[in-house]
Amino acid sequence: MALMNIVEAIRAALAFEMERDERVILLGLDIGSLGGVFRASEGLLDRFGEDRVFNMPLAEGAIVGASIGLAISGLVPVAEIQFLGFTHQAFHQLGPQLGRYRFRSRGRYPIQATIRAPFGGGVRTPEFHADSIEAQFAQSPGIKIVCPSTPADAKGLLLTAIRDPDPVLFLEPQRLYRTERSEVPDGDYTVPFGECRVARAGSDITLVAWSAAVELCQRAAEQLAQEGISAEVLDLRTLVPLDVDGLVRAVTETGKCVVVHEAPLTGGFGAEVIATLQEEAFWFLDAPVIRVTAHDTIYPPGALEDQYLPSVDRVVRAVKRTVDA
Amino acid sequence: MPDIGARRLSPAVRRLARDFDLDPQSVVGTGKQGRVTRRNMLSALATKRAPQSTTELDRREELARITPMRRAIARHMALSLATSPHAWVLFEVDVTRLVEYRALLAKPFEAQHGVPLTYLPFVISIVCRCLKDHPRLNSSLRDGDLVKHQHINIGVAISVEAGLVVAAIPNADKLDITGLAKYLADVIDRSRTKRLRAEDVRGSTFTVNNSGVIGAVTSRPIINQPEAGIMTTQKIVTRAVVADNDAIVTRSMMNMALSFDHRILNLFEAGAFMADVKRRLETLSDADVVI
Numbered sequence: 001m002a003l004m005n006i007v008e009a010i011r012a013a014l015a016f017e018m019e020r021d022e023r024v025i026l027l028g029l030d031i032g033s034l035g036g037v038f039r040a041s042e043g044l045l046d047r048f049g050e051d052r053v054f055n056m057p058l059a060e061g062a063i064v065g066a067s068i069g070l071a072i073s074g075l076v077p078v079a080e081i082q083f084l085g086f087t088h089q090a091f092h093q094l095g096p097q098l099g100r101y102r103f104r105s106r107g108r109y110p111i112q113a114t115i116r117a118p119f120g121g122g123v124r125t126p127e128f129h130a131d132s133i134e135a136q137f138a139q140s141p142g143i144k145i146v147c148p149s150t151p152a153d154a155k156g157l158l159l160t161a162i163r164d165p166d167p168v169l170f171l172e173p174q175r176l177y178r179t180e181r182s183e184v185p186d187g188d189y190t191v192p193f194g195e196c197r198v199a200r201a202g203s204d205i206t207l208v209a210w211s212a213a214v215e216l217c218q219r220a221a222e223q224l225a226q227e228g229i230s231a232e233v234l235d236l237r238t239l240v241p242l243d244v245d246g247l248v249r250a251v252t253e254t255g256k257c258v259v260v261h262e263a264p265l266t267g268g269f270g271a272e273v274i275a276t277l278q279e280e281a282f283w284f285l286d287a288p289v290i291r292v293t294a295h296d297t298i299y300p301p302g303a304l305e306d307q308y309l310p311s312v313d314r315v316v317r318a319v320k321r322t323v324d325a
Numbered sequence: 326m327p328d329i330g331a332r333r334l335s336p337a338v339r340r341l342a343r344d345f346d347l348d349p350q351s352v353v354g355t356g357k358q359g360r361v362t363r364r365n366m367l368s369a370l371a372t373k374r375a376p377q378s379t380t381e382l383d384r385r386e387e388l389a390r391i392t393p394m395r396r397a398i399a400r401h402m403a404l405s406l407a408t409s410p411h412a413w414v415l416f417e418v419d420v421t422r423l424v425e426y427r428a429l430l431a432k433p434f435e436a437q438h439g440v441p442l443t444y445l446p447f448v449i450s451i452v453c454r455c456l457k458d459h460p461r462l463n464s465s466l467r468d469g470d471l472v473k474h475q476h477i478n479i480g481v482a483i484s485v486e487a488g489l490v491v492a493a494i495p496n497a498d499k500l501d502i503t504g505l506a507k508y509l510a511d512v513i514d515r516s517r518t519k520r521l522r523a524e525d526v527r528g529s530t531f532t533v534n535n536s537g538v539i540g541a542v543t544s545r546p547i548i549n550q551p552e553a554g555i556m557t558t559q560k561i562v563t564r565a566v567v568a569d570n571d572a573i574v575t576r577s578m579m580n581m582a583l584s585f586d587h588r589i590l591n592l593f594e595a596g597a598f599m600a601d602v603k604r605r606l607e608t609l610s611d612a613d614v615v616i
Binding site: 248283325 | 335336337338339340356357360362363364520522523524
């Protein structure tokens with residue numbers, strides 16, 4: 001066990017897997033000598049050489065498109081897109097291409113590629129840098145969507161992602177990149193996809209979240225505990241595949257649920273979670289399941305960010321509304 | 326949202342009311358506007374005492390509380406017997422090959438999959454195949470007409486502390502022996518740790534009950550409504566049997582009984598199904614035990 005923050009855990013996973021599997025290569029904007037915009041690949045160019053760690057031009061479509069070609073030719077690319085909001089430029093390569101190649105080639109060309117991208121708000125970024133557009137990719141079958149919220153999960157899920165025979169969109173919570181160090185298992189540590197995690201135990205209500213919203217829910221749960229409400233925090237970890245059993249089991253136990261995410265309300269992945277719950281756990285629900293999300297507007301400038309994003313206060317109010325229902 | 330206040334019952338409360346026969350109106354509600362919440366129901370169930378009985382007891386008698394689950398079972402059993410004319414047939418099966426196969430596979434199977442390999446998955450697998458050949462066994466009466474089910478969900482009776490549950494293995498015919506063994510281990514574990522979900526106990530189309538676990542060699546099960554029949558497997562015993570060449574040999578023998586709804590099936594049809602199950606079990610081959 002070593003204490004790491006999320007950036008260090010990601011770097012450790014990249015280095016571990018590059019050491020273990022020589023097919024693994026890194027590509028992206030400024031990932032070489034600079035070590036990437038958040039320094040996730042710092043030192044890896046020196047260690048593994050420019051054949052395995054190389055810069056790409058400012059062209060997200062080319063970064064993802066090249067990853068597809070590299071994977072077809074037998075390599076295992078791990079691409080970095082500086083911010084998830086920039087994948088708009090690469091959407092055609094991601095959705096209609098990356099996710100479909102195995103199907104389109106009748107199984108001949110599975111794409112073992114990982115696309116890493118930080119996302120989420122709360123750090124006063126300029127526009128596009130904070131957009132939480134994860135739900136858009138859930139509508140592109142063939143791509144797995146992974147959203148760690150802790151250093152240990154960042155390492156364990158990234159190793160699983162790189163080894164997954166199919167493409168994985170690996171979304172990193174930029175607000176939590178360096179907020180805290182916690183214990184990360186040494187060596188070959190993997191976390192399976194499709195298994196949610198109880199981030200905090202509780203019996204009155206289940207808060208469902210992923211990525212940075214998990215941390216927000218934990219703060220809200222702390223405050224609720226002082227007011228006598230015991231909130232469980234469930235970290236979905238992966239949106240695709242979704243751990244339906246784990247989700248249903250948790251909500252069945254408490255009978256109440258609030259879903260929290262940083263993406264806007266309408267058509268967000270929270271809607272999918274709630275639709276799943278009403279299909280699978282309707283007769284166990286004791287109150288309507290509600291969402292605490294960003295508002296249905298364009299991501300505002302930094303000065304308005306705190307009003308836009310879900311907050312501890314909003315989560316606490318939603319929980320009280322649900323518990324009192 | 327229309328304001329229906331205290332009359333509003335959440336899905337969870339409705340389910341508890343139905344499953345445990347507890348009238349929410351008899352429970353004090355602490356929710357908004359006095360609504361009865363799930364928690365109110367659960368605490369009422371936990372503290373529910375048998376209603377003051379008017380039964381006269383003398384000194385030698387004692388009144389025992391019936392749990393809501395046993396009450397529900399009692400109702401279901403009485404209803405089933407009142408609804409379906411039960412006919413019954415017993416078959417004797419030579420399961421020597423099954424015993425040999427399982428003896429060979431059990432240890433490596435458990436080591437590989439982490440769940441025990443009992444006889445039940447083999448029997449269920451054969452039953453599923455025979456149900457396909459005898460679709461009347463996998464059907465129900467609905468409004469006087471026969472509804473043949475295209476899917477095969479095998480109900481399995483599981484004894485639990487509070488009574489008995491019948492958990493369904495959905496699409497059991499699509500599972501191999503390994504899949505059945507794993508599903509059984511999981512659902513039995515969840516039954517006994519009270520983690521069954523509503524869908525686990527719904528939708529079975531034919532039930533298999535292993536009475537052998539208690540050592541019985543015959544039993545007459547009551548149909549799990551609205552199914553057409555319920556089959557039991559009994560204890561496997563080593564017996565001296567007269568073989569085809571008149572020699573007396575020791576074989577592993579097992580009785581299988583079937584209770585069936587005489588409105589749906591006659592003895593000829595039910596017996597043909599049982600004969601098929603018997604034949605397949607007795608001639609079990611490598612192809613039948615793909616794990």
